[in-house]
Amino acid sequence: MMYRTTRGGSGEKRSAQAILQGIGEDRGLFVPASIPPLGKDPAALASEGYRAVAAWVLARFFDDFSEEEIRNCVVSAYDDKFEAEDIVPLVEAGDAWFLELFHGKTAAFKDMALSILPYLLTTAMRKEKEDKKVVILAATSGDTGKAALEGFADVDGTEIAVFYPSEGVSLVQERQMVTQEGANVKVFGIRGNFDDAQAGVKHIFNDAAMQEDLARRGYRLSSANSINIGRLVPQIAYYVWGYGRLVLAGAVRPGDPVNVAVPTGNFGNILAAYYAKRMGVPIGRLLCASNRNDVLADFLQTGVYDRNREFFVTSSPSMDILVSSNLERLLFHLAGDDGPATAALMQSLETTGRYEAGESIRAGLTDFYGAAADETATKVAIATLFQSHGYLTDTHTAVAYSVLRRYRAETGDGTPTLIASTASAYKFADAVLAALDPDSAERGFAAVDALERLSGVPVPACLRGLEDRAIRHTAVIDPTAMGETVAALYR
Numbered sequence: 451m452m453y454r455t456t457r458g459g460s461g462e463k464r465s466a467q468a469i470l471q472g473i474g475e476d477r478g479l480f481v482p483a484s485i486p487p488l489g490k491d492p493a494a495l496a497s498e499g500y501r502a503v504a505a506w507v508l509a510r511f512f513d514d515f516s517e518e519e520i521r522n523c524v525v526s527a528y529d530d531k532f533e534a535e536d537i538v539p540l541v542e543a544g545d546a547w548f549l550e551l552f553h554g555k556t557a558a559f560k561d562m563a564l565s566i567l568p569y570l571l572t573t574a575m576r577k578e579k580e581d582k583k584v585v586i587l588a589a590t591s592g593d594t595g596k597a598a599l600e601g602f603a604d605v606d607g608t609e610i611a612v613f614y615p616s617e618g619v620s621l622v623q624e625r626q627m628v629t630q631e632g633a634n635v636k637v638f639g640i641r642g643n644f645d646d647a648q649a650g651v652k653h654i655f656n657d658a659a660m661q662e663d664l665a666r667r668g669y670r671l672s673s674a675n676s677i678n679i680g681r682l683v684p685q686i687a688y689y690v691w692g693y694g695r696l697v698l699a700g701a702v703r704p705g706d707p708v709n710v711a712v713p714t715g716n717f718g719n720i721l722a723a724y725y726a727k728r729m730g731v732p733i734g735r736l737l738c739a740s741n742r743n744d745v746l747a748d749f750l751q752t753g754v755y756d757r758n759r760e761f762f763v764t765s766s767p768s769m770d771i772l773v774s775s776n777l778e779r780l781l782f783h784l785a786g787d788d789g790p791a792t793a794a795l796m797q798s799l800e801t802t803g804r805y806e807a808g809e810s811i812r813a814g815l816t817d818f819y820g821a822a823a824d825e826t827a828t829k830v831a832i833a834t835l836f837q838s839h840g841y842l843t844d845t846h847t848a849v850a851y852s853v854l855r856r857y858r859a860e861t862g863d864g865t866p867t868l869i870a871s872t873a874s875a876y877k878f879a880d881a882v883l884a885a886l887d888p889d890s891a892e893r894g895f896a897a898v899d900a901l902e903r904l905s906g907v908p909v910p911a912c913l914r915g916l917e918d919r920a921i922r923h924t925a926v927i928d929p930t931a932m933g934e935t936v937a938a939l940y941r
């Protein structure tokens with residue numbers, strides 16, 4: 451299985467090379483030359499446990515890794531750092547199935563991929579005889595940063611620097627990042643939003659002179675964002691698992707379709723569901739749920755992507771994004787794996803902030819349904835799920851539930867649906883508490899405690915005592931200073 455980029459210019463790479471490199475020389479994203487069939491029954495796989503599913507899916511895509519290498523990565527990643535014994539529990543509530551992806555070390559779904567990426571990356575370094583230190587750069591809308599820091603802290607041969615919007619993450623998210631320990635970790639707030647942080651990281655990747663300088667000093671750059679194919683592929687596994695578990699639970703007959711609803715920001719999670727569908731998992735519609743930053747919902751409805759719009763800070767900050775990187779991979783596939791056509795769209799996005807998809811892409815978008823839930827709809831979803839169904843959910847997952855309800859009302863499609871449940875409610879305690887108890891005056895860590903009293907759901911161990919941990923990272927910089935900051939760090 452070889453990898454090429456969405457812009458057609460970087461030649462073919464083994465998966466280990468693609469993981470190490472993170473992004474193509476032509477600035478495109480690595481994609482598999484073909485999408486492998488699953489080749490096994492999801493229910494049979496799921497009956498062997500989560501690790502078996504993950505190992506099987508990874509081996510389909512990363513066939514330059516030995517079976518033993520894959521197994522070691524999977525076993526090291528999906529162990530008792532997850533608070534749930536089966537790693538990803540499936541919970542039925544409110545006529546939907548919640549695929550709980552947030553039981554890892556940082557209480558968000560980013561742990562599913564970032565628990566394993568450091569192992570994949572260090573294995574790739576050995577395989578490719580990489581002698582430089584790998585510097586991981588990560589832009590974060592709040593959850594990737596902490597998950598990447600936990601994953602890479604004190605991992606030999608690596609350094610990590612994380613950039614987050616200093617005014618655009620929740621209190622718990624920020625505190626998780628700025629208290630991170632580890633000799634190789636750096637954390638910066640930036641005066642800007644996630645798009646600024648992501649653009650800054652991409653700019654550094656595109657700066658050939660800087661990369662040469664770093665290389666002379668013994669460093670090479672890689673990415674922990676979902677532009678890295680090593681992060682995307684592990685996410686496919688939980689859709690295979692989710693489908694298999696539904697069959698085992700008797701909720702669907704083998705082969706019958708399920709829909710998938712995903713709260714979407716950078717389009718990584720839902721793209722993994724699309725890959726699972728292309729592998730042959732019986733997935734029907736892919737429901738792409740946006741918050742008030744509804745650029746994706748508009749695109750899926752009209753075929754026109756236009757980021758020239760107001761940016762909103764919402765109660766679901768991990769989806770406050772106007773430039774969704776992974777959409778580039780979908781465009782590439784729907785255009786018939788056409789690199790030059792995809793490059794032209796991305797060029798248009800860069801210069802004008804918009805592009806119009808052609809016929810073949812538009813035809814492929816019918817697999818998707820896009821809609822947005824505003825702040826009121828998000829609150830209603832949180833309240834409905836808890837008050838009518840006894841299920842506590844975070845703001846992002848609530849956006850997906852709201853969009854699912856709307857989809858069902860509009861279409862009458864009652865297909866059983868998996869909702870990617872992406873974070874613990876406690877990461878967004880202020881907003882969740884406000885939805886459940888509008889009169890409560892508690893905020894910050896007091897809101898975490900109040901929410902625990904109100905819901906009876908225990909706070910995840912990783913968030914306990916967070917308010918007492920020492921703050922280690924206090925720098926806040928301009929997005930334009932990201933390049934010089936990185937250059938100064940690694941010399």
Ligand SMILES: *Cc1c(COP(=O)(O)O)cnc(C)c1O
Pocket residue numbers: 558559560592593594676713714715716717718719720768769846847872873
């Ligand atoms: C990152 C994140 C999302 C968005 O996922 P993408 O893969 O960027 O689309 C949704 N919810 C939560 C809680 C997240 O951390």
